[in-house]
Amino acid sequence: MKKSSYMTRAMKAKDRRFARILGGLGYERADMTAAQPVEDLAALRKQYHDLFGKRPFNGWDEATLRAKIEEAGAR
Missing domain, CATH: 1.10.720 (Transcription Termination Factor Rho, Rna-binding Domain; Chain A, Domain 1)
Known part of the structure; x- marks a missing residue:
């Protein structure tokens, strides 16, 4: 079973405001790539x-x- 925390559920929500707010706080989205190889x-x-x-x-x-x-x- 995957770990499901508030952050992962909020990032997957249909309302994109959660992702924008959490992204501004420094939390990475799952679909973002690494900054360096x-x-x-x-x-x-x-x-x-x-x-x-x-x-x-x-x-x-x-x-x-x-x-x-x-x-x-x-x-």
């Missing part, structure tokens, strides 16, 4: 893992990962 992020995470020997924090975006990798290369 997942392959690039996966490659950066693998590079970070190879460099540091531990997995990176999943909340880091591409720019943060690149900065940490460059910082380690400068050492």
Whole structure:
């Protein structure tokens, strides 16, 4: 059974005002695509893992990962 919360039901409602309001609050719609390609992020995470020997924090975006990798290369 799928998880059905208030947000998912509101985003699927016929009244598009819910989607507009929730979108303004920062909640993503199910039909939106990712802002960055997942392959690039996966490659950066693998590079970070190879460099540091531990997995990176999943909340880091591409720019943060690149900065940490460059910082380690400068050492």
